[in-house]
Amino acid sequence: MTFITPDDSGRAHRPWPLDFFPFVISPAEWQLLEKGLAQRARLLNEMLVDVYGDRRVLNEGRLPAGALFGTPQFLRPCSRIELRDNHHVHFVAFDVGRSPDGRWWVLSDRTEAPSGAGYALENRIVTSRSFPDLFDEHNVQRHAGFFRAFSDHFLSLAARDEPLAVFLSRGPHKHTYFEHSYLARYLGFPVVEGSDLAVRDDRLFLKTVEGLRPVDLVMRTVRSEMCDPLELRADSTYGVPGLLQAARAGNVVVGNSLGSGVVESAAFSSFLPVLCQFYLGEKLTLPSVATWWCGQAEPRDYVLDNLDKLVVRQISTTRSLLAQGQDGRVPGNGKGSDRDRLVEQLRFTGHDFIAQETVTLSTAPVWRGDGTLCPVPTVLRLFVAVTDDGYRVLPGGLARASIDAVPHTAWLAADDISKDVWVLADQPVDDYVTLADRLDPNHLRRSRANLPSRAADSLFWLGRYIERADAALRLLRSLVMRLGGEMASSRHLVTPERIISLLIAQRHLAPRRGRRAIDEGRDGVKRELWAVIFDPESRDGLATVLNHVRRNAEAVRERLSVDAYRALTELTELPRKRVRTLQPDIEEALSLLNRSIQHVAAFGGLVLENMTRNFGWRFLDMGRRLERVRTTTQSIRHLTVRGDPEEDGSLELLLELADITMTYLSRYHSRPHLPQLADLLLADESNPRSVVFQLKAVSDHLEHLARPQEGEVLGRDQQIAIRLISDLRLADAFALAETVGRFGARTHLHRLCRQLDQGITEMSDYVSHRYFSHTEARRLRTSDVLRDLES
C-alpha cells in the first residue's frame, strides 16, 4: 500500500507506515469513549440543524454571534435545506488523545470530509492477517458490522428502490484518493469526480457511456465550499454546478450535508459544554482540550496574558501560530515582531482566533528499525456513523504515533507511523461478517453498468498509449539490435537510418534529433538513442508515452486489478530506476527494452485473463486495437510502398515488429515476399496481429456499446469498421504488391493504408464524441464579468 503525503510536491508514492503493534483499548475504557463520541456526534448534528435553521442558540444567547458568523465554513446558501432524516452528519471522525493521567480528550471534530476510515480498514486487514490467533483469542471487535449498518442506513435515505450512491472524490492526484477509493470499494459505491456528474432539471446525474443515470446519494470527500461552483466557491474544479439546488429540491442526499464543516470550527469548542446542555439536556461526557475563543473580551485578555502557555490558532486558516514546539507547546521565545503582530491581530479580529491548552499525550510503543521499542505520543482517529439505530461508533480506528504529535497538524506527517486500534470485547465476537452478506443470497449481480464517461475515456486512451508504447519499444529494440557489431549480418539488412525515419514518422523521435543522429553516424545514433530510451525528462522519448500510460492508469486505478496496475507501474518506473552514473550500452538498452516489452505483455495477459468483459474492458481493448491498426499500417506504408522491400530487409523488420516471424516461416518456409506478407499482416483473419483481426474486434465492441433504442441502424463508427473490413477482405494481395507508374510506387497498397489510417482516426473521433462528450471546454462564472457593466 502506498500513499501520497500532502506536502509532497512531486507526488511520490510512499509506502504506508504501519506499526504491527496495535493500540489496544479495554472494554471498560471503550464503553466510556463510545458513549462520549456518540453523544458528540448527536450534539454536532443538533448544532447543524439549528445553525442552518432557526438559530435558537444565538437568539437565546447561548453562543456569541461571532462564533458562528466569523467562521468561513458557515455557508449561507446551505441554510434551510430540508433533510430527509434530519441528519447533517452521516459520518464523522474525531481525533482523541489520552493524557498521562488516563483521561481522554477530544482534539478535533471532523465533519467536513473525514478521512482515515479507508486506512483503518486496510490496517485491520494487514494486522489481522499477521496475527490471526492473537486477533481471535483476544476478542477483538470487528469492523464489518459498522460499515454495513452505515451503508444500509445511507442507502435507505434514497427515494427510489435500487438507488445509486456515489463517492465524490477529488481524483487520483490527491493524497486521500487511495484510502477514499478503498473505502468506497468496500462500501460498493463507485468513485466519481465532479466532472462525472451533472445537474439537469434540479436532479443529479452520473454521465455514463450509456447516457445520464440518476444519482440518489452522494458521500463526499470534497470540502463543502468546493462542491458547487455555481453557488459556493466559483473557482472550484472539483464540484458540480447546481448540486446545492438539487439538494434544496430534495432530489439528492449529500453526506455529510453541504456546509456541515462549520461545526469543525474550534470557535465552538469552548462552548460545547453549554451547547450540550442546551441541545441535548445532557452533560458533555468527553471534553475538548481547554479552549478560549478570542472573540470576547474576557477570554481574549486571558489569552494575551498567557500567550506563553497556550497554542494560538487562526480559525479561518486552521493554521497554528507560534506553535512549532513539540507536543504543541508554544515556545516561550516567540519572536518579537511575530508576537507583536499576533497581539495586534487578536485585538483587531479576535473572533478569528482561539487559544488552546496543550495536552501532553500518553505514548504507545512503536517498533523501531533497530529492533527496539520506543514510546511515541499517539493520537487516535475514531469514527462515528449514523445507522438505523442512531449514531454508532466504529470499534477501532486509526492510531497515529508521531514524534511531533501536534494536534491539528496535517493528517499524517511525513514521518508518522500508523497503528491499528483493537477494541477488546468481554465475550467472543461474531465471526467475520462482511458487507457482501447484505446482498440477497438469491440475487446474482452481473457486471454493473454505470461506467462514467470520464473513466471510459481514460480506459480508451490507456489502451491506445499502452499499444503505442509497445510499438515504440519494439521499434527501438529492432534499432538497437542493428547497432551491435554482430548485427550487421545479412538477416538485418535494414539500415538504422530507415528505422530512424520510421521512428520519426511514428512520432517517437523528434525530426531534429533524428537528423542529427543520422548525420553523425553510429556514435550520433547511439547518443540520441540513449537519450530517447533512458532520459526520463526527454520530451520526445519513451518517457513521454510512458507518462501518458501512467496518467491514464492512475485515473482508472480502481478499475484495474492490483496485478495489472502493478505491471503498469513497473513499466513506467523502469527507466527511472536506472543508475545514471554509468554510460549505457547496447546490452543494457536491450535488457531494458526487453523487460519493458514483458511488462506490457504481462498487463495484456492480466487484462485478457482477469478483467470482466464489461464496458470498461471494451473501451480499453478498443483503444489498443485501434492503435495497433494505426502503427501496423504506418509501418507497412513506410517500409513497403516504395523501393524493393523484398531485398532491403524491410519485410523481415515488419515481421519482427509484428512478432509474427515464426508464423510466416512455418506457413511459407521461405524468405518473405510482399504479397504473402501483406496478406498475413492485413487480411488474414486467423492472424491475431493482422489489421482485419483488430477491426473485427473493434466492430464487435461497437456493436455491444451501441444503444439499440436509438433508431439509427448502424452508428457512423460501425459503418466505418464494416467498410474497412470489407476493403481488406476484397483486397488482392498480388495487386497490392505491384508497382504502378513511372515512380515505381505501390499505389494500391498506399491507398489502402491511407484509407485505414483515415478510417481509424475518424472512428476514434466518433467514439470520443459519442461516449466521452463530457469534455467541458470552458466554464465561466458570469457575475465577475457582469460587475464591470454596473454603475
Add this chain to the structure above:
Amino acid sequence: MMIYQVQHRTTFRYEQSVSVSQHVLHLMPRDTERQRRLAFDLSCTPQASVASLGQDYFGNWRHHAAFERGHDKLTIDARSRVEVVDPSQNLPATSPWEDVLAATQDPRFADVAEFTFDSPYAEGSVDVLRYAESSFAPERNILEAATDLTTRIHHDFEYQGGVSDVSTPVGEVLAMQKGVCQDFAHLQIACLRALGLPARYVSGYLLTRPPEGRERLVGADASHAWVSVWCGAGGWVDFDPTNDVLPSVEHITIGWGRDYGDVSPINGFIVGGGDHAIEVAVDVRSEDASS
C-alpha cells in the same frame, strides 16, 4: 408616492454554442419599508428548461434558471413595477455610535451582528479602520457619523470606471482613491465593520436624469449599489456614498447581503461557449410624468 418601471435586460452572445447554462438571479425587488413591488416579469430567450423562485438566506428573491438546450445567445429580461411608498426614510431616534456597538452583543440582535464581520469582498484592515475613525469621534451620533463618512468617501474618491474589477480588494481602492459604486459601497462597509458596526450591501437601481436640455436615453441607466447601516433599535438606514445622499425617492432596492457576492444580479455557470460578449441595458422610468 412614486411608481417606477424598471427594465433590466442582459444579453449574452457566445462564439460557440453553450450546451448548458445555469444562473442564479437576484433581479426581483423585495418589499421594504420604503417600497412595494406591484408587478414583476422575468422572460428569458431561449426559454429556461427549469426555473424556480425562492428566497435566499437574506430573504431576497432568488430565481434559479437553467438552460439545457444548446444556445449561442441568451437574453434575460426582468421588468419590475415598484411603488416607493414612503420617499423619506424613517430616521430613527439618534444615539451615540458606541451604544449601537454595544447593542450588537445583545442576543436579540444576533441577526444584525452577522453584518459586523468581514466578508469576501469587504475585508477590513488597520488602514481601513484609520480612515473610518476620523468620522467616529467618541459619543458622536451614529447618523451624523455615518453621514460624515459617506460625504468623505464621496469627496475623497474619484468615480472612474475601468480602474477596478470585482477582485480589487478594499485596501487597494483605499490606496488609489478611485473606483465605481461597488467599490465605494464595499469600502464604506469595511470601514463600518472595522469599527464593529453592522453594515450591509444594497443592490438596486437609481433613477437617473438626463443632462439639462437633453432627451432621456432609454436603456442608458445602470444597476447601482449603496450601503445600509444599522443604527440601533431604530433599524437600518441607507447611505449612498457614490452620490453622497440618503437614498429616498430615486433609489429602488432589489435586495441586500454582506457584499456584492451575496446579491450579484446574475450569477451563472456555462459549459462551452468560447468567447462571449455581454450587454446590459437598464431603464428606470417614472410613471408619474410630473416627476
